[in-house]
Amino acid sequence: MKTYCVTGGAGFIGSHLCERLLALGHRVVCIDNFNDAYDYRIKIRNILNSTGSLTTFQFTGKETDLLHLQQAVRGDSFKLVVADIRHVDELVSAFGREQIDAVIHLAAMAGVRPSIEEPLLYEDVNVKGTLTVLEAMRRQGIRKWLCASSSSVYGNNAKVPFAEEDIVDRSISPYAATKKACEVLGHAYYHLHGIDTVMLRFFTVYGERQRPDLAIHKFVGMLERGEPLTVYGNGSSRRDYTYIGDIVNGLVGALAYVESEEKVYEIVNLGTNRTISLLELIRGIEQAYGKEAELRWLANQPGDVEQTYADISKANRLFGYDPQTDFAEGLHKFVNWYRGNRYGQALDRRADL
Numbered sequence: 001m002k003t004y005c006v007t008g009g010a011g012f013i014g015s016h017l018c019e020r021l022l023a024l025g026h027r028v029v030c031i032d033n034f035n036d037a038y039d040y041r042i043k044i045r046n047i048l049n050s051t052g053s054l055t056t057f058q059f060t061g062k063e064t065d066l067l068h069l070q071q072a073v074r075g076d077s078f079k080l081v082v083a084d085i086r087h088v089d090e091l092v093s094a095f096g097r098e099q100i101d102a103v104i105h106l107a108a109m110a111g112v113r114p115s116i117e118e119p120l121l122y123e124d125v126n127v128k129g130t131l132t133v134l135e136a137m138r139r140q141g142i143r144k145w146l147c148a149s150s151s152s153v154y155g156n157n158a159k160v161p162f163a164e165e166d167i168v169d170r171s172i173s174p175y176a177a178t179k180k181a182c183e184v185l186g187h188a189y190y191h192l193h194g195i196d197t198v199m200l201r202f203f204t205v206y207g208e209r210q211r212p213d214l215a216i217h218k219f220v221g222m223l224e225r226g227e228p229l230t231v232y233g234n235g236s237s238r239r240d241y242t243y244i245g246d247i248v249n250g251l252v253g254a255l256a257y258v259e260s261e262e263k264v265y266e267i268v269n270l271g272t273n274r275t276i277s278l279l280e281l282i283r284g285i286e287q288a289y290g291k292e293a294e295l296r297w298l299a300n301q302p303g304d305v306e307q308t309y310a311d312i313s314k315a316n317r318l319f320g321y322d323p324q325t326d327f328a329e330g331l332h333k334f335v336n337w338y339r340g341n342r343y344g345q346a347l348d349r350r351a352d353l
């Protein structure tokens with residue numbers, strides 16, 4: 001049994017990772033500040049689901065809800081620390097109370113478009129926050145970590161599929177630039193302090209508990225409410241969508257790899273190695289949801305890349321990564337979760353909870 005710290009463990013990817021680590025018999029220290037990038041109550045629900053805790057929860061107000069949550073999930077194997085990754089003392093004391101074997105750093109301001117509106121916040125959380133996590137690890141002698149990077153660092157890379165050795169110094173959004181900065185900071189701490197590192201470039205992750213601001217979740221919500229789907233560009237932009245279960249397999253594989261190796265600094269793509277156009281995505285959602293969509297066409301969004309497409313041979317070679325989820329199957333899983341998730345639907349309808 002190991003003890004892992006997951007930053008951002010209340011979020012979409014983090015809550016699935018916590019759930020898997022617990023199922024594998026490990027202890028998890030989850031650090032999250034339940035920020036307001038989207039409704040904190042979704043994140044409370046994520047934690048309750050991933051720890052198999054209470055099924056009902058009375059929401060009264062953020063502060064008391066978080067205290068109530070901490071009590072509800074308290075146990076030997078899971079510990080929730082409500083803290084901000086930008087505060088080194090909070091991290092040092094959270095790390096210091098436990099024997100942490102490795103950190104999986106997922107906490108961030110995620111998403112390209114809002115980063116254009118709030119670049120300073122993105123820089124503060126993603127760059128200073130990541131440096132603070134590294135510094136707290138150094139002070140506490142933690143020498144292994146995984147860190148979330150993003151396919152967005154490739155920008156409008158001319159060559160496809162995108163490979164890790166491609167030179168990426170042409171970010172087209174503040175978000176992408178902050179993720180590139182995380183990769184560079186990680187290398188400095190690896191070089192200076194021997195912190196073994198795997199940087200994971202995730203390619204558009206989808207599935208149960210997907211963030212409400214991401215396309216699949218937004219489109220299904222629009223269908224549910226009988227609204228037209230807002231489509232940016234002409235529908236030809238392409239994404240390498242990756243199912244959450246495959247991403248968690250990749251995280252667990254990368255964790256085993258970074259723990260078993262010495263002197264490691266690797267950047268690794270976690271995608272699926274196939275691309276799907278926006279129009280194909282919409283047709284797939286219509287099929288999974290069983291309803292035809294009305295489309296409302298809007299101009300391309302600045303900062304959005306034309307396509308993402310992952311070469312995943314390195315992840316396969318290093319730790320056997322082999323995503324298996326068929327896209328139609330993954331969409332069905334999302335739609336089934338969405339339909340069964342009274343809580344998420346109520347939020348989408350902006351109804352009272």
Ligand code: NAD
Binds near residue numbers: 007009086107110202
């Ligand atoms: P998410 O927003 O659901 O999760 C991020 C979590 O971090 C949230 O629970 C949030 O409360 C927490 N957090 C944010 N700022 C914090 C702070 N200052 N202190 C403590 N906690 C803080 O996002 P996600 O989709 O689960 O993404 C997880 C990671 O993966 C992020 O680093 C994101 O940039 C990266 N990523 C995600 C995708 C994707 O498709 N979802 C793609 C590429 C990269």
